[in-house]
Amino acid sequence: MVEKVILGEMRPGQQGDFFVLLVEKTRRTTRDGKPFYSLRFRDQTRSVSVPVWENSPLFEPCEGEWESGQHFKIRGVYSEHERYGSQIDIQNIRPAVPEDAADGYDPDAFVHSTRFNVDELFDQMIADAESIGDEPLRQLVLGLLKRHEEELKSCPAASRNHHAYRGGLIEHTVSVVATGRYLAEKYQAYYPDLEPPLNADLIIAGCLLHDIGKLRELSWGTETAAYTIEGNLIGHILIGRDMIREAAAEIPELNPELLQYLEHIILSHQGTPEWGSPREPMMPEALLVHFADDVDAKMNIFVGILDAADGSTEFTDGSNVLRRKLIKARKV
Ligand SMILES: [Fe+2]
Ligand SMILES: [Fe+2]
DSSP: OOOBOOGGGOOTTOEEEEEEEEEEEEEEEOTTSOEEEEEEEEOSSOEEEEEEETTSTTHHHHHHTOOTTOEEEEEEEEEEETTTEEEEEEEEEEEOOGGGGGGTOOGGGGOOBOSSOHHHHHHHHHHHHHTOOSHHHHHHHHHHHHHTHHHHTTOOSOSSSSSOSBTHHHHHHHHHHHHHHHHHHHHHHHOTTOSSOOOHHHHHHHHHHTTTTHHHHEEOSSSOOEEOHHHHHTOHHHHHHHHHHHHHTTOTTSOHHHHHHHHHHHHHTTOSGGGTOSSOOOSHHHHHHHHHHHHHHHHHHHHHHHHHOOTTSSBOOSOSTTOOOOBOOOOO
């Protein structure tokens, strides 16, 4: 009798039956021109790669029937390859069915989520918005946040790369606001004679709203997020600007100059055209929002790469979004 196991707890050489989510299915060709599929399955804590060669009995169902986002029951042997990392040698595989619940199958268990409590994160966002001194600007930000409370509590920050999990956007945003606030206070004190003084309201509002367009750029359910048509055609930066403009139209008291600066912060938050921003930051507040966003996204990418890496080599392989190897073999 084969043991029921959890993929994330398997030891090299161990055989078992377990449930996984297919997260990636890519058709490739070998050096001698034969097609094969490179698959990636995962559970909550571990992801494994599986090549399916042309001459394998799995090739046909893989090509014709399997889709990423589907759940499977696998019988296989776990191993850790020096170059390819965690792998599974599949002996048996079929799509998971509701009756598998009796054997411990839980579809919700595959949803990657923020490790923080989203209700608390939302309360933090509201408290941050309430700290904005300019009344109409505060009203604008609070209105947008409250109108989108439900989506904000579940939206990922991306379909891949950084904070690409349920609640990732709100986790990222709250962290960006904290860094933005720190930078605002630091540089207000550091350059007390700057005229006009650094506008902390703009920095806080900019941090809170910088990625609000992701609510319409992405669609997300229980599986990985995808780009909507609007997300593909317009992108979260311009969608965010539109959302802010639409909301601002209902607040006639809002200073148009302040609104324009807030729009500039949204447009320039990704720093450069290569990173999707039509404008580079042209005011100190925009620069600080950009860096607060950037450091939070990059830290999440670093940690994600290191978490996913196995311990068999000194460096990660560099095939990540940063196109950079990170050192793994550290003693301190
Ligand atoms: Fe962004
Ligand atoms: Fe962001």
